[in-house]
Amino acid sequence: MPSDSSPKNIAPPLHRLLANTADAVQAVRDGHSLTDWLSRCPADVRPGVQALSFTVLRRLGAAQAVRAVLAPRNPPARVDALLVTALALLWPGDTAYADHTLVDQAVHAVRQRAPNSAGFVNAVLRRFLREREALVAAAEADPVARFNHPRWWQERLRGDWPSAWEGLLDANQQRPPMTLRVNPAHDSVDTYLARLRETGIDAHRAGALFPQAVVLDEPRPVQALPGFDDGHASVQDASAQLAAPLLLGQRPPQDLASGEAWNVLGEGARVLDACAAPGGKTAHLQELAGNRLDLLALDADAKRLERVRQNLQRLELAGAVRAADARDTAAWWDGRPFDGILLDAPCSASGIVRRHPDVRWLRRPEDIPALARTQSELLEALWPLLKPGGRLLYATCSVFKSEGQDQIDAFLQRHGDARSRQFDQGAGHLLPLADNASQDFAPGGAAVTDGFYYALLQKV
Incomplete structure (x- = not known):
């Protein structure tokens, strides 16, 4: 279950985000929907946990492969989830947190829920940093780690789309755009694009096939969209x-x-x-x-x-x-x-x-x-x-x-x-x-x- 919430208006510490993200990842491993789990996550950490969970799940195959090399014997489930979460966030290309900060905060999170495993997690993560290039290269020889999709999923796509299956797997790793449908009862698309620009939101048309669709350059809360509550x-x-x-x-x-x-x-x-x-x-x-x-x-x-x-x-x-x-x-x-x-x-x-x-x-x-x-x-x-x-x-x-x-x-x-x-x-x-x-x-x-x-x- 999600851990307890902290006082309002205080940015939650990274170790708390990591602990909740690990719980979300374990819930998915146990067969539960991430959307359902996030609906029960404390509101003050939910946005951060969702962002981190998305990143971890997009790298789960790779992180699990590396964990199996670094720790062949399965740790307890909650410790393993934290370890996999940290490994995914330490993967090359992720610059959200400095390596030493992430390791320190992951160990802090483990110490709060499984104190006897703190030294083990610290040792595994530091070894990963020392050997990261070689470990990543070795892991990506495994298709599940390379594409971060189950093998059966890859085989089905390969059979259905023999010339496009790798592109489809790569597309699943991308951040999706936030797209709006403009209500013609209130605005034309051009009028609504102008309203967005007036509020500092950059956006463009989605293309001729989608005459009501507007794509935001960056996702925004719906409360920030002009006229959203009024149905625009x-x-x-x-x-x-x-x-x-x-x-x-x-x-x-x-x-x-x-x-x-x-x-x-x-x-x-x-x-x-x-x-x-x-x-x-x-x-x-x-x-x-x-x-x-x-x-x-x-x-x-x-x-x-x-x-x-x-x-x-x-x-x-x-x-x-x-x-x-x-x-x-x-x-x-x-x-x-x-x-x-x-x-x-x-x-x-x-x-x-x-x-x-x-x-x-x-x-x-x-x-x-x-x-x-x-x-x-x-x-x-x-x-x-x-x-x-x-x-x-x-x-x-x-x-x-x-x-x-x-x-x-x-x-x-x-x-x-x-x-x-x-x-x-x-x-x-x-x-x-x-x-x-x-x-x-x-x-x-x-x-x-x-x-x-x-x-x-x-x-x-």
């Missing part, structure tokens, strides 16, 4: 901003601030967002349709649905919200067919690893076929609820083909009344690679978009 903008990755346009029509008009509703399904169309939480795509649908959809947001997680309600309320958008498993249609469907269905299906999250660096360590090989079965069950349950002529958009934040193209190819084989709508851009597998010609880039050359898959199906 939302935080949403550029790839996720493709969902609503693809379901409602291929592309929106360029001038989204014109006030004109844009919705090929028609005013008052009945639309289902089947796995809606946290509600970014739900809200975007209503934004583009001028708040004139008959919209139902469904999710199996009642707790996460509160975020959907909050998003709709902040943006002053309409929509019914209900907790239910979309597959159990008898429990929630009223028998009226839908004009459009958005199925953002549960998946491996293999396309958003840079935002959730714990995902690679939490997933197991057997999870992928299990998730594919759930995706298939959702497609089968929801397809009969669609009107003839209606549209179903299938989406996953995955780069694994079994959760994307393979899933849809199999569905089309089973359903003669389904047709796949093709587009020049914005559908299929979107890979988070910096050389993707369909997008601009974040500062430093990183890809603007996360990895996603989209397929638009029409019932004939």
Whole structure:
């Protein structure tokens, strides 16, 4: 569990950040979500612990490999987590803390929770500093240490993307950009960019494929964004901003601030967002349709649905919200067919690893076929609820083909009344690679978009 909080308005000491970071890393090793753990972390250390945890998890394979060389016998779990945390932060290229400071504070943290291990940790870390170049070179001969992803994950990517798998692994190690979706009911993108500049925030457009998207040069708290509380903008990755346009029509008009509703399904169309939480795509649908959809947001997680309600309320958008498993249609469907269905299906999250660096360590090989079965069950349950002529958009934040193209190819084989709508851009597998010609880039050359898959199906 997170350690106790310190007095407010006092910067927490590094040894306390390291202790909490080690606890976060151990929680992930034990199979727990980093996001869930951080929600329980003391508020005064949470930002620092999140930043350090992200760094450690991006280097976990390498740090564990070096620890195995320096200390072949496994230390107690909490001591090992602190040791691995310190090794990851002492890795070449990290200049956040001076080496001697980090070693001193790591030993201090160990002394507070396992005094008898303080000398051992001190000796291991100092040996690492003396032999760092050779130890790093030796560790990187192991693919898990070199790429900091499990071997099975690498093999799956290599099979799906033989010419791009290494680039995908490298992309997962990058800091993701903070991307906003500008609300056309309040501002044009140019107007909002000017408002950001007035408040000292540098930003730029995400690219022609994402007409509402603005990328910040540096992440900022949402409280610092002009008009955020009043619904002028939302935080949403550029790839996720493709969902609503693809379901409602291929592309929106360029001038989204014109006030004109844009919705090929028609005013008052009945639309289902089947796995809606946290509600970014739900809200975007209503934004583009001028708040004139008959919209139902469904999710199996009642707790996460509160975020959907909050998003709709902040943006002053309409929509019914209900907790239910979309597959159990008898429990929630009223028998009226839908004009459009958005199925953002549960998946491996293999396309958003840079935002959730714990995902690679939490997933197991057997999870992928299990998730594919759930995706298939959702497609089968929801397809009969669609009107003839209606549209179903299938989406996953995955780069694994079994959760994307393979899933849809199999569905089309089973359903003669389904047709796949093709587009020049914005559908299929979107890979988070910096050389993707369909997008601009974040500062430093990183890809603007996360990895996603989209397929638009029409019932004939």
